[in-house]
Amino acid sequence: MGRKMKVTWLLIVVVFIGLTGCSQPVAEKAETENKVIEQKGEEEKEQANDDQDENEPVEEEEEAQPIVVNVIEPTTQEVIKSLTPIEMGYESDDEKYRTELKKWASELARGTDTTPGYDQRMIPDKLGQDGQVKKGSPLIILEEAELVENIIQASEKGGTVELPLYVTASGYExxxxxxxxxxxxxxxxxxxxxxxxxxxxxxxxxxxxxxxxxxxxxxxxxxxxxxxxxxxxxxxxxxxxxxxxxxxxxxxxxxxxxxxxxxxxxxxxxxxxxxxxxxxxxxxxxxxxxxxxxxxxxxxxxxxxxxxxxxxxxxxxxxxxxxxxxxxxxxxxxxxxxxx
Incomplete structure (x- = not known):
């Protein structure tokens, strides 16, 4: 009876050792397979990203826009003219550029055959029969030289220039x-x-x-x-x-x-x-x-x-x-x- 029991325990121990020995290679194999799968997944992901990058259109570099100077009317802030200095000779022919600006400023101030200028002579006030003052209109002068210089200063970086309009009311109380x-x-x-x-x-x-x-x-x-x-x-x-x-x-x-x-x-x-x-x-x-x-x-x-x-x-x-x-x-x- 005692010998039979020992044999039985011996068989159990042998079986357990066998099972343990088999499980280690299986685990290692599973771990290896998982690494292969993960590596393959990463490679597939990288390939997909590469394919996506190849399919995306390549952005072209934007062309530099020319510098613009906007001349605005000071009371309404309306842009009356947009000037592109480089097209008028700025930096390539500064004398021509200044001449063009002077000509335009003169026409703007004094008017042309079809367009009135900003310059206006004073229309004086009048004293009515009732003793009340009938208002005329003030003297308005567009300073041409100041306008030209302001535009030239703004021509390097662009921006806005207000018309230098000077309004003079009648000098009495x-x-x-x-x-x-x-x-x-x-x-x-x-x-x-x-x-x-x-x-x-x-x-x-x-x-x-x-x-x-x-x-x-x-x-x-x-x-x-x-x-x-x-x-x-x-x-x-x-x-x-x-x-x-x-x-x-x-x-x-x-x-x-x-x-x-x-x-x-x-x-x-x-x-x-x-x-x-x-x-x-x-x-x-x-x-x-x-x-x-x-x-x-x-x-x-x-x-x-x-x-x-x-x-x-x-x-x-x-x-x-x-x-x-x-x-x-x-x-x-x-x-x-x-x-x-």
Whole structure:
């Protein structure tokens, strides 16, 4: 009985050892197979990535875009023109580039035959019959040289440049307007034949246009801008006028008597003259050399109020007479600076 038991245990031990010995190679084999599978998976994954890269389109390098300078209107921020400096000669021909910019700036400021410019002469305020001020419009200047330099500075890197617009309002205080008619500091009267209907009408219309005009300190008065077109559409009639040393009939003949009367009235104050022209023939209503001829769209009579005080113009039409007075307030009368 005891020997049989020992044999049985011996068999169990042998079987166990056999099983243990078999399991180790199997485990190693399984581990090896797993590594092969993992390696194969990695290779397949890399191959798939390679295939994907080959199928993807190759991105081309973007071409460098040319530098652009945008010129904008300062109040609306609207782009009025986009300039490409390199196409205009920047760096390759700087002199040509500057010349092109100057030409464009001049057209922008002064206008062309089809497009108005940014520059605007002042239309003066007027004192109404009710004592209230009727507003005109300010002086506007586009500084051409400043615009050119600003664009050149921006041409290296591009960007935006604002138009250098300078707006100048009339140089007087609204609170002074009602007192500007108190004293007369300049006056002149001319005469004409009231029976000549066309000439009389033209003098009346142009006189009304300058009547009650307020001239602030430093304001530049333009006869043509203030009076406007002397044509049929504005009520002007045919009358004799001097053209190329000849008396001819023309619409608006007679308005030069208004401008000449105004010239003699303001001349006693020694204002600064900006533009003044004489007729090609002597006229009968003022002494030799004391006339100021005008033509809308052509010759103008312009002067600056250099007196240091605000002024008021009065134009009074009588039966065959025209009187222009320059007035100011009693307070300002003693402060007037008269020219030499």
């Amino acid at each position: 609204l609170s002074d307007a009602a007192q500007l008619g108190e004293v007369v500091v300049g006056k002149y009267t001319t005469y004409y034949n009231a029976s000549v209907a066309g000439r009389t009408k033209n003098i009346e219309l142009s006189a009304e246009a300058i009547n009650n005009v307020i001239l602030g300190v430093g304001d530049v008065f333009s006869f043509n801008t203030t009076v406007g077109p002397s044509d049929e559409a504005h009520g002007y009639q045919p009358a004799e006028e001097i053209v190329n040393k000849k008396l001819v009939m023309g619409i608006g003949g007679g308005i030069c008597q208004t401008s000449s009367t105004l010239y003699n009235a303001v001349d006693v104050l020694g204002v600064g003259y900006v533009e003044k022209h004489h007729h090609s023939l002597s006229v009968g209503y003022v002494p030799e050399g004391r006339d100021a001829t005008v033509s809308y769209g052509g010759k103008d009579f312009r002067f600056e109020n250099t007196t240091g005080v605000p002024l008021l113009l009065k134009a009074i039409v009588g039966k065959g007479s025209l009187t222009v007075e320059v007035r100011t307030s009693k307070e300002y009368e003693a402060q007037i600076k008269k020219g030499i």
